Amino acid sequence: MHDVAAAAGVSVKTVSNVVNDYPHIRPATREKVQRAIDELGYRMNLSARNLRQGRTGIIGLALPELSLPYFAELADSVIRAAEDRGLVVLIEQTSADRQHELDVLTSERRQLTDGLIFSPLELGPDDADALKVPYPIVVLGERIFGGDWDHVTMNNVDGARAATQHLIDRGRRRIAVIGAHAGEAMGSAALRVLGYQTALAANGIPFDPDLVIEGGLWHRATGADCVERVIASGVEFDAVFGLNDALALGAMHALHAHRIDVPGTVAVVGFDDIEDAAYASPTLTTISPGREQIAATAIDVLMARIAGDTEPFRRVIADFSLIERESTAP
Incomplete structure (x- = not known):
């Protein structure tokens, strides 16, 4: 200098x-x-500057499972948004384990990072006190609402309602929803099922609990298993709403295996707009939940807190859009 x-x-x-x-x-x-x-x-000399400012230039990103395509693509979006702003991202996987999620919040690695973007799957409202941490944090997802932290999320209810409405507009009335979580009051599964039910009610279509198929982790294998179970049950259905794209892709695999035409006999829609959705056969209609907006907003909000922003805590809901593809073609 x-x-x-x-x-x-x-x-x-x-x-x-x-x-x-x-x-x-x-x-x-x-x-x-x-x-x-x-x-x-x-x-x-960024290291020297950061030391003077009491910062490392590194932020943490804690996600449940990088083998799930949505979280892998979200991590990519966060990394690119961080790089554009001169930050490095330290990624941690919690494996959708409650204790791992709690450990992330108190880990010694927090001394290496200026703040944390955190997406819990197993923590709930009763764990709100655990998020009262002495460093900047932005929470993603739907597990914990209304606390003293910034929250960036997607519009699960309206997105699911739009997905279901799209199937109804295509003349479908027996819509199986796969990947539900029994007893869940808060979370993506519960909110997306609520959006599904809202669309049915708005169109005068009776809700049939036999068409709500429970599943565990939202992998392709889970989606295939859900469809196998609904076929074996003998319950009639003319559409499938996978609560994420992996479930929907697994559902299409099972339907193909049974020589059930998609979309002729059964239309299929997903949620998340992962890259694979555009390359499936047929290509998958899905809800794009605003992943890039979520990543950029989470980075910007976290950076503001790191810089000392004392404004009231924010809750940001990203915009969504319906991406129409071949799996629901008329």
Whole structure:
């Protein structure tokens, strides 16, 4: 920095103001300093700057399971958004285990990070006190609402309602919903089933509990098993709403195995718009929940808290859209 100052004929403080993008600098001075920076190949020592500011430049991202395509693609979106803002992401997998989720919040690794983006699957409202941590945190998902933390999530109810309405608009009346979680009062499964029920009611279609098929973790194998069970039960259905794309893709595999035409006999819709959805056969109609918006918003909110923002805690619901593809073609 002293070399740049000497080459530009300015003070070291002026060089510091330029590289830190201080706004009140004359354009001619900024240009002169930037030219010296380019000629000398100067690069800011980010480690030294972060140490002075009491920061590491690293944020944590704790996700349930990277083998689930949605979370893998979400991690990719977060990493790219962080890189655009000069941050590094430390990823931790909790394996959808309650104790692992609690351990992430108190881990010594938190000393390495300036803040945490956290997506719990097993914690619930009774665990709200665990999220009262002494560092910036942004919570994703639907497990815990209304606490003293920032929350970025997707519109599960309206997205599921739109997916179900799309099937109804295609003339389907016996819509099986797969991947439900019995007894769940809060969470993506409960909210998406609520959206499904809302669409049925709005169209005067009776709710049939036999068409709500329970499943565990939302993998392709779970979706295939759900369809196998509904076929074996003899319950008539003309559409399948997979509560995520992996379930829907597994459902289509099982339907193909039984030589049931998709979408002719059974239409299929998913939720999440993972990359595989666009390359399935047939391609999968799905709800895009605003993954890029979720990632960018979570990063920006976390950065603001790291910088000392004391505004009231935010709850941001991302926009969604219906992506129509071949699995529901008329």
